[in-house]
Amino acid sequence: MSEPTTNPSGDIRLHVSTLLVASERALNNALDELGFAENDDRIIDHEGRLAFVTCSHDADCDDLFALISELAARGESWELQFRTDTGEGRAIFQTLARHRPVEAVDAELPPEAENGAADAPTHDLDSETGTAAFRKALRRLDPAAVFATIGAGPSGRATAVVLRRNPRRALLAATAADEATLRAAIREELPNVMFAVAMRPPS
DSSP, X not given: OOOOEEOTTSOEEOEEEEEEEEOHHHHHHHHHHHTOOTTOTTEEEETTEEXXXXXXXXXXXXXXXXXXXXXXXXXXXXXXXXXXXXXTTEXXXXXXXXXXXXXXXXXXXXXXXXXXXXXXXXXXXXXXXXXXXXXXXXXXXXXXXEEEEEEEOGGGXXXXXXXXXXXXXXXXXXXXXXXXXXXXXXXXXXXXXXXXXXXXXXX
């Protein structure tokens, strides 16, 4: 979980993840129209639909707004989901969609150490050695048998965990300064891997 940070003026800055979710057809058409690369690592599968992910680590939200404008111009349905990490073990989940009221839930999160994640080998992608070791480990995996979770970790660093689907177990993990570095490293070795981003409160 990303810890809140305080800037010089005393304001508390929180880590926020945002998903723009739409049908696969609608989002693919918008991405093609705007000239996005086919292998853009910000495009992920999400609960049977396609999503475009951005977060506070990214420099701006220009691409997100361009996609929203394109979807709106086409008359497509879309939804925005937000996760704001408010502190250790808690987050605020918000959704914004047409024809529905704005929703927000302040929820306690389950422990991050899921199925051995705390014991999985962890690589630091801010070093060349860590990056090389992580990529080598990824090459040994069957892409169809794994998926990756990604999000903010302690001290504001981004964390990814690669898990076996069945039985579900953490195989390896990585940390980096931002989520984009992790997504790019994983997709370079496992181009079709599915990312999972926790954007709803636990049931």
